[in-house]
Amino acid sequence: MEKMKTQIKKIDKNIMGLIIIAVLITLVMGILQPKAFLSVKNFQGMGSQFPEFGILAFGMMLAMISGGIDLSLVGIANLSGIVGAIVMVAMGGTLPAMLIGILCALVVGAICGAFNGFFIGYLRIPAMLVTLCGLQLYTGIGLIITKGPAITGLPQSFTLLTNGTVLGIPVPVVIFAIVVVMMCFLMKSTTYGKELCFMGSNHIASRYAGINNLKVTMITYMTSGVLGAISGILMVSHYNSAKSDYGSSYTLLTLLIAVLGGTHPDGGKGKVIGVTLAIIVLQLVSSAFNILRVNAFIKTCVWGLILIVVMVATHLIERKKVTR
């Protein structure tokens, strides 16, 4: 019983930390800029921003739990967005066309993920290398398809997907919430979720336990790819166009979110709730910076700083735990 309590305490520390940060930012901003920060509009504005990179961050989380990393997510997002957009435009922008376009995008995401998974799981090339190459390849294919310029001429109604609201809640937030629920289910209630954690904790032991590491790896990167595609679809809708270099700055951001959300860089550990909170915290920080008109470079600088500080803090906490 004792142990269970301490364990609950341990889990909550990370999540508590994130909640405290979120509350602090809201408080400080509420005092400094109540009108700008606490307005419904501002929260709606945030709501149309974070789902894009938030959904990518879940892909990164899965890859990191498996003991790898997925640096190709942005490439996948854009490639699947491009394919989806082309299909929609080619089919005339009707509702079925949009649905088929979305489907195509998801399939492309899954294929790219399968490619990553194959090289990582079957050929056992380190994930970092594979996905770095993958980023280059998918971006390259995107460029070949578009020849550079953005694909436009998408049906106007498609922009509603991200620019509309449901009961005052931006549609992307609704989609994001669905993704969160599905991720929770995937991690908690499926065989795959359990096996993923096993493989990430100790991939040798998981092989010796009869877990099909190749299959788990394939599912991981394919899911990651599909999440990339969902994010890609959101971007296509948000920007009403598709291009091979949208969101190129999201890679670092997703990595930062995953680590901040308590995902262990060596694999095996990661919580959907932690990552969700980290996404929200980052969006709050970003929005606060914008309202305070902080120089964008400081933001880049601070992202790096947060990443390092989180890692150092984790290290210190863990060391204290060991010596105790």
Added chain:
Amino acid sequence: GCGTVESSQGTSSDSNTSSNSSAPSTDGGDSKGEEKDYKIAVVPKLTSIAWFQRMEVGVKEYAKETGVDAFYTGPSEGDGALQAQVIEDLIAQDVDAICVVPFSTESLEPVLKKARDAGIVVIAHEASGMENIDYDIEAFDNDEYGRHFMEKLGEITGGEGEYILEVGALTSQSHNQWVDASRALQEEKFPNMKVYGDKIETADDQSTSYNKVKEVLTANPSIAAIQGSAMADVAGAALAVEELGLAGKVKIAGTSLVSVSGKYVENGTIDMISFWDPALAGKAMIELALKVLNEEDVTTGLNLGIEGYDNLTLTDKVLTGQAWIDVTKDNVNDPAYDF
């Protein structure tokens, strides 16, 4: 206005109209007395390059001199998605006007539509084809600007020889417009000149420009002139030309900044660079936004009281000025152009 239309002559150095101190002159700005406290945001493509840092200088100056709450904010990287997010935040903050230089025009249409739906005035720059804007303001007519390079190159090469055209990206609308106009003029006015190969794409990167120009000069040593479009194009070209021992033999002109290509202009490897002052463009955007907010008339002949933007031509939603600056060996050391 002080009326420095430095178009084709481009030699008058006008050191008296030092551009970084030129606030909107009073005759253009008298309408500002009665306005309420407007909040106007200026959003560049990205903040990490010299060009847009110069724009920031202009915005800050404007805010300081007029007391209007005009501010500069933007993404640190060239990424259409990031720029859109900045604008989302601005919409949430209830700004009165957004002045934007779109990184990728397509990706901004939906979010600018949102801004306009929220009653925000949207002024764009370098984005003449956009739909969801109030007005777009251009420093000059792109065709005219492109042609003036060929005038210069034709003149100094004596209208003979092959030349190459560089663009930052094959997808860049303005770059292509410049070189196309330039080529059209050459065919008409300098029939003995001939373009060599395709447009060269440099990805706005100096070393790419360097490497590609070098490759072309190797393949065809009879090149007589080079016209660049992106900021780094002529600098890279000049470096290649110098290294291959062809300085003076190959004439170079194109868009660039003194901070990028100044020394090649000074030593004569580059014959002329042209640019428009981003600081002034920033000021012009804000000034125009104010006029729209105050529901003043916007018609051809509009005078924003800013050098080069004092007699604008309106076609559709696009206002065009005559704000380009030519820099040659003679005026390269003018402190007014030191950016």
Added chain:
Amino acid sequence: MHKKVKQIVSSNEMIVAYMIIGLSLIIGIVNPIFFGPQTGISLVRAMLVTLIFAIAEMLVIVSGGIDVSFPAVACMSLYATIKFMNAFEIDSALFAFAMAGGIGLGFGFINAVLISKVKIPPLIATLGVSSLVNGATLAFLGAKDISKIPPNVDRLSQQFIYTYINQDGIKYSLTILVLIPIVLYILGYFILKHTMLGRGIYAIGGDKNAARIAGFSITKIQFIVYMTAGLLAGIGGMTYTILMRQASPQVLMGSEMMVIAAVVIGGTRITGGHGTVFGTILGVTLIALVQNNLIMLGIPTHFQTFIVGLIIVIGTVITSIRVRHIEAKAKI
């Protein structure tokens, strides 16, 4: 002896060499201009800075780590140095390299602390430092390109050790800066192969635990490795500035991918412990060849990202499969 020959002919290096030769033949057949001294000179110049970064990266990877912060560190080093020198009117090439190298060394130290002391995974630590350094450069030093390089420094770009003039009278000159990678690679070869420090780098990359037990100081070696990588990033940055005659705070960002790819294709195992100086040169050559001659092959611009990616994937897969092959071979 016969066995040795066979070993060398089928070594990793030679496979890359075959790829280089094959590719050269194809380019040469499509465009005969390729075969000429100017190609060599241009290629060396295009590779020069990458070579400097590559040997640093190779060092780090052999030791069992990775460094993606070098582009940001290089940019900070070169930009801060030129700015400082202009502000205080210092005009010495030696100072330029010393200061740039020193700044790099400092960030290398930070990397080393995070990786060796705090035990952050190298990829994440250096990614964080990269973001930090890049943001700081732009926020605190500015974003403007500086073309005013102190004359004595700038002059280096016009010093050549060999000039070839073709029949059209075009000069192809080999810059004196090529001596930097040459010296570095000779030094690198010597240190890695013939000093205990070098063997220690391989040792900790091969088996950290065994290295600790054998009496190597892992911390010390990691500090040396990451600080050297920082130093070389600074020197590489300064070299780039001199070559391009311009100091820009962002230019090198994003070059880490190609450098890592070049190192891996050159036979360095990303898991550490294996890699040679010669292989690294070949890896850089192969990538430079692909990057700089796609136009000669007439491949459209929008295909280039993909083709470069494809070559890297092929190179990586070949290296990885070879590793598996060696591991599966019967033991003696």
Added chain:
Amino acid sequence: MGDVFLQLDGIKKSFGGVHALKGVDLEVRLGEVHCLAGENGCGKSTLIKVISGVHDATEGTIIIEGKKINKLTPIDAIKMGIQVIYQDFAIFPNLTVAENIAMNQALMTGAKRMDWKKARILAKEAMERIGVNIDPDVLVERLSVANKQIVAICRAIMNDAKLVILDEPTTALTAKEVERLNEIIINLKNKNIAVVIVNHKLDEIYQIAEKLTVLRNGKNVAHGLIEEFDRQRFIKCLTGREIEEALYRPEESKEEILRVEHYTKKGAFEDISFNLHKGDVLGITGLLGSGRGEIGDALFGLAPAESGTVLLNEKKIMIKSVQDAVKHKIAYVPEDRLTQGLFLERSIEDNTIAASVKKYFNQFKLDHAAMLETTKMWIQKIGCVASSPQAPINTLSGGNAQKVVIAKWLNTEPDLIILNGPTVGVDIGAKADIHKILHELASQGVGVIIISDDLSEIIHNCNKVIVLQNGRIVAKESSKDLDEAKLSALLSSEINKRGGH
């Protein structure tokens, strides 16, 4: 006998919560051959690592040549003349044989340069001393286990050490090589060098040792001159018990569970044929590198065999992957518990259900309650001492953790269970528990194969034994006809010449 070189007093060492050493004393004199004995997992290797500065002792004092050492680092230890052959060799796979051998010397002298010529000469000399000949320029990752062990030995003996420690140096060696090693040890002793040797094989101990220290469960239980220990006392000290364990000798049955024929994997094992009847516990033994582990790996699909047939319950099956093996209800308890058997940071519950997650997926979700129930059931059934099913597995003692590894497989209800070193690092009590579980399984009709180099374990628990050398079966015996001495002779006799050197 010479002066006291090393003295340890009350050394304690714990890893997290596991107490590997609970107060050990040791005295080693120059010129003596001192044997450190004890069952698997009693803390011998840990003690050695404390002496060589790899581990910091949690408590206790180390006195070397009369000087009290406060903090000992590996390089200090080397400089003080302590050379070690570690049980896991601790050599560099990515470096050449010559380098591996010469490395310590260079580090000890604090050399800055790597002298390749000298390294080769030194390596050749060292190898000549034990009469082997391995190409000094080949990378160690290309070597077989036996040759790796030889490299480790060469590295330790070539220096002018004052104390040479050998942690189970003969696990992969043939009788002849063992003889050579013994000669070298005598040589060292004659040079007034102290030698500490860890060994499980009683015969080898009696051949060479002068002094004996016995550890049990992280504590000293006896020490003295070897003459003071007859075999019986020795065994009693080791195990802590007077009477020998009961032998497992079931009745012969005709019902065949497993038949393996001409099983071959190049470089690992060749032409292996055996069968297993209902009630049988089959023992597979051999030296390190003899292919004993590889047969287990192959039957579990980890490194599938290339040819041969396997019949399980009279049906021919193909095992090309772990999934095939799992599908045919084969279970495998791996050799290295820490890296292959356990998910160290995860809970007991997770570790228990790791191989059978699928069972708990019904009605579109995982049944967490059922998982917990199962875990509790197994904790009880196997007699695992644990505070809660949620406790991380690394808080358990070695024996209890091993029980969980076995429970993990039993939860899959296997038809055949293969255990590679089932009781390494497990204390007597737990060991007996585990053996009891295995006997029960066998009598219930589950095929049980024990792969082990613990000869007493094999003789006591298996009714059939096969002995391997260089991947071939050299003896198939019923354990009725065997005793430890005979089995030991079979292991290292040179029936099958080793290739390579």
